[in-house]
Amino acid sequence: MDDQSDLDMLGRTELFRGAPADLLRDIQRAAFRRRFAAGETVIRQGDPAATLYIVIAGRLRATQTTLDGQQVIMRYLGPGQIAGYAVLVDGETHPGAIVAVDDCHLIGWKGSYIGDLMCRHALVAMNAVRLIGARYLDVQVRLRELSTEKVERRLAHTILRLVAQAGRRTARGIEIAFPLSRQDLAEMSGTTLHTVSRTLSGWEERGLVDCGRRRVVVANAPLLEAIAEQE
Amino acid sequence: MDDQSDLDMLGRTELFRGAPADLLRDIQRAAFRRRFAAGETVIRQGDPAATLYIVIAGRLRATQTTLDGQQVIMRYLGPGQIAGYAVLVDGETHPGAIVAVDDCHLIGWKGSYIGDLMCRHALVAMNAVRLIGARYLDVQVRLRELSTEKVERRLAHTILRLVAQAGRRTARGIEIAFPLSRQDLAEMSGTTLHTVSRTLSGWEERGLVDCGRRRVVVANAPLLEAIAEQE
DNA sequence: CGGACTTTTGAAGTAATTCAAGGGGAGTGG
DNA sequence: CCACTCCCCTTGAATTACTTCAAAAGTCCG
Numbered sequence: 001m002d003d004q005s006d007l008d009m010l011g012r013t014e015l016f017r018g019a020p021a022d023l024l025r026d027i028q029r030a031a032f033r034r035r036f037a038a039g040e041t042v043i044r045q046g047d048p049a050a051t052l053y054i055v056i057a058g059r060l061r062a063t064q065t066t067l068d069g070q071q072v073i074m075r076y077l078g079p080g081q082i083a084g085y086a087v088l089v090d091g092e093t094h095p096g097a098i099v100a101v102d103d104c105h106l107i108g109w110k111g112s113y114i115g116d117l118m119c120r121h122a123l124v125a126m127n128a129v130r131l132i133g134a135r136y137l138d139v140q141v142r143l144r145e146l147s148t149e150k151v152e153r154r155l156a157h158t159i160l161r162l163v164a165q166a167g168r169r170t171a172r173g174i175e176i177a178f179p180l181s182r183q184d185l186a187e188m189s190g191t192t193l194h195t196v197s198r199t200l201s202g203w204e205e206r207g208l209v210d211c212g213r214r215r216v217v218v219a220n221a222p223l224l225e226a227i228a229e230q231e
Numbered sequence: 232m233d234d235q236s237d238l239d240m241l242g243r244t245e246l247f248r249g250a251p252a253d254l255l256r257d258i259q260r261a262a263f264r265r266r267f268a269a270g271e272t273v274i275r276q277g278d279p280a281a282t283l284y285i286v287i288a289g290r291l292r293a294t295q296t297t298l299d300g301q302q303v304i305m306r307y308l309g310p311g312q313i314a315g316y317a318v319l320v321d322g323e324t325h326p327g328a329i330v331a332v333d334d335c336h337l338i339g340w341k342g343s344y345i346g347d348l349m350c351r352h353a354l355v356a357m358n359a360v361r362l363i364g365a366r367y368l369d370v371q372v373r374l375r376e377l378s379t380e381k382v383e384r385r386l387a388h389t390i391l392r393l394v395a396q397a398g399r400r401t402a403r404g405i406e407i408a409f410p411l412s413r414q415d416l417a418e419m420s421g422t423t424l425h426t427v428s429r430t431l432s433g434w435e436e437r438g439l440v441d442c443g444r445r446r447v448v449v450a451n452a453p454l455l456e457a458i459a460e461q462e
Numbered sequence: 463c464g465g466a467c468t469t470t471t472g473a474a475g476t477a478a479t480t481c482a483a484g485g486g487g488a489g490t491g492g
Numbered sequence: 493c494c495a496c497t498c499c500c501c502t503t504g505a506a507t508t509a510c511t512t513c514a515a516a517a518g519t520c521c522g
Contacts, residue, residue: 064371064375066375066379068461070378070379072374072375072378072379074371074374085364085367086364088360088364089360089361089363089364089365089367089368090361091364091368095368095371096371118353118356118357118360119353119354119357120353121353122349122350122351122352122353122356123350125349125353125356125357125359125360126349126350126356128356128360129319129320129349129356129359129360129363130320130321132320132360132363132364132367133316133317133319133320133322133363134320135367136316136320136363136366136367136370137320137322137326139367139370139371139374140295140305140326140327140370142374143303143305143370143373143374143377144295144297144303146374146377146378146421147301147303147377147418147421148297148301148303150477150478151477151478181499181500181501182500182501182502183500183501187378190377190378191478191479192478192479192480193500193501194478194479194480194501194502194503195477195478195479197500197501197502197503198478198502198503201501201502201503211501212487213486213487213488213499213500213501214500230299381509381510382509382510412467412468412469413468413469413470414468422510422511423510423511423512424468424469425469425470425471425510425511425512426509426510426511428468428469428470428471429470429471431469432469432470432471442469443519444467444468444469444518444519444520445468
C-alpha cells in the first residue's frame with residue numbers, strides 16, 4: 001500500500017495507462033479509497049453520475065434492472081477496470097447498478113476531477129475512448145450472439161468469456177475465480193436458471209465442466225469452444 | 232455546397248460540435264467527398280480501419296454478419312453521424328459492414344488525420360467519448376430488451392426508436408423516412424421476417440400502423456408505446 | 463409483361479419457458 | 493456438534509412462443 005506501488009498500479013489501469021509519473025502523482029492525490037464487502041452496492045441504478053471508481057482488488061458486477069424487476073448482467077469488473085463510466089461520457093445518471101461480488105478494494109474520484117483531467121490531458125480522453133470502444137464492441141458481440149444463437153451456444157460463449165477474463169488454473173481445469181450462480185449465468189446469456197442448470201448437467205456428464213454451488217470449472221476448454229463455434 | 236455552409240454543417244456533427252472556426256476550416260481542408268448509390272457498400276466487415284466518414288445526406292446501415300451468414304443490424308446512421316468508429320478507438324479492422332440504404336453523400340478523412348486531431352484537441356476526443364458512450368448505452372438497452380422481452384414488445388421498441396431518429400410527419404401518421412423491409416426489422420429485433428410480418432399484420436388490423444413494401448408508418452404512436460411498455 | 467424481390471399466411475415442429483416439487487450445502491445458533 | 497434454515501440447484505412435466513417449412517400472392521421496375 002505504499003505510494004510507489006500505488007503509482008505503478010494506476011499506471012497500468014485502462015484509464016491512466018501511459019500517463020507520465022507526475023500526472024499519476026496528481027491523480028493519486030485526488031483519489032480516495034473505499035472498501036466494500038461481498039454483496040454491498042457500490043452504485044445504484046439511476047444515481048447521479050458523480051463518482052468514478054477503479055477496482056484495485058476484488059470483483060464487481062454491473063447490472064441493469066427493468067421496471068418489472070428482471071435483471072441483466074452487463075459485465076463483471078476486475079482489477080484495473082473502471083466502474084461508473086457514465087462519468088466519462090458525462091451522463092446525468094448511472095444507467096445500471098454496481099455490486100461487489102467479492103470483498104473489494106476500490107479507489108475513486110469526484111466526477112468533476114475526471115472531467116477536468118480529460119479536458120487537460122488528451123491521453124486520458126483517448127484512453128477513455130478506447131475503453132468505452134472496447135465495451136461497445138463487447139456488447140455488440142453479445143447482441144449478435146443473443147440474436148442468432150441458441151441457448152447452449154450462447155452459454156458456452158458466456159463461460160469462455162468469463163474464463164478469458166477471470167480464469168485460474170487448478171487441478172481440475174480452469175476455474176472462474178469468483179462466485180457465480182446459475183441465475184447469474186442465465187442473466188448473462190439471456191435465458192433462465194433452469195435451462196442453465198440442465199445444460200451444465202449435460203456438459204458435466206460429458207466431462208466438459210465441473211460445477212458446484214456458485215462455482216464453475218472448465219475441464220475441457222477445446223470442446224467447449226467447439227460448442228461455441230457450433231461444429 | 233459553398234464553404235461556409237459546409238463549415239456550419241461540420242460544426243453541428245456529433246464529432247466536431249463546439250470546435251472553433253479555424254479548426255473546422257483545417258478539418259474541412261483535410262476532408263474528401265464521396266457519393267454512394269443506394270445498396271453500395273461503404274465499408275466491408277473486416278476491412279482495415281483506415282477511413283472515417285461523416286454522413287452529410289442519406290442513410291447508412293451498419294451490420295455484422297456471422298460466419299454462417301446471419302446478419303444483425305447494429306444501427307442506422309443519418310446526417311451528422313459518423314461511420315467507421317473503429318478509427319476512433321484505434322481498432323485494427325472494422326467490426327461490421329456499412330451499406331448505403333439511400334443515395335448518400337459522405338465526407339471522409341484518413342484515420343491517421345483523425346487520430347492526430349484527437350491527440351491535439353481534447354474537445355474532439357471528448358466528443359468521441361460521448362458519441363461512443365451514447366452508442367454503448369443504446370446497444371445495452373437493446374441487449375436488455377432482447378434478454379427480457381417477447382418479440383412483439385421488442386418490435387415495438389425497435390420501431391419507436393426508428394421513429395425517434397428518422398420519423399417524418401405525414402397525413403397517415405409518422406413515417407420512417409427510409410426504405411425498411413420486414414427482414415430489416417427482423418434483423419434489428421432478433422426474430423424472423425415471418426414473425427415481423429404477422430405482428431405488423433396484427434397491428435395493421437388494429438389501426439396501429441400502416442405498412443407497405445419496405446415502408447412503415449406509425450398511425451397510433453401512443454398505443455404502440457403502450458405495447459412497448461407492456462401495459 | 464416478365465422476372466425478381468418482398469410480403470403474407472397456413473401448418474408443423476421445437477427449443478426453451480413456466481410450473482411444480484424436492485434435494486442438498488453452507489453457515490448459524492442453540 | 494447437531495439441527496435448523498436459507499439459498500442454490502436439479503429434474504420432470506406441461507405449455508407456449510416462436511421458428512421452420514411451404515406455397516402463393518403482391519408489387520415494383522425495366
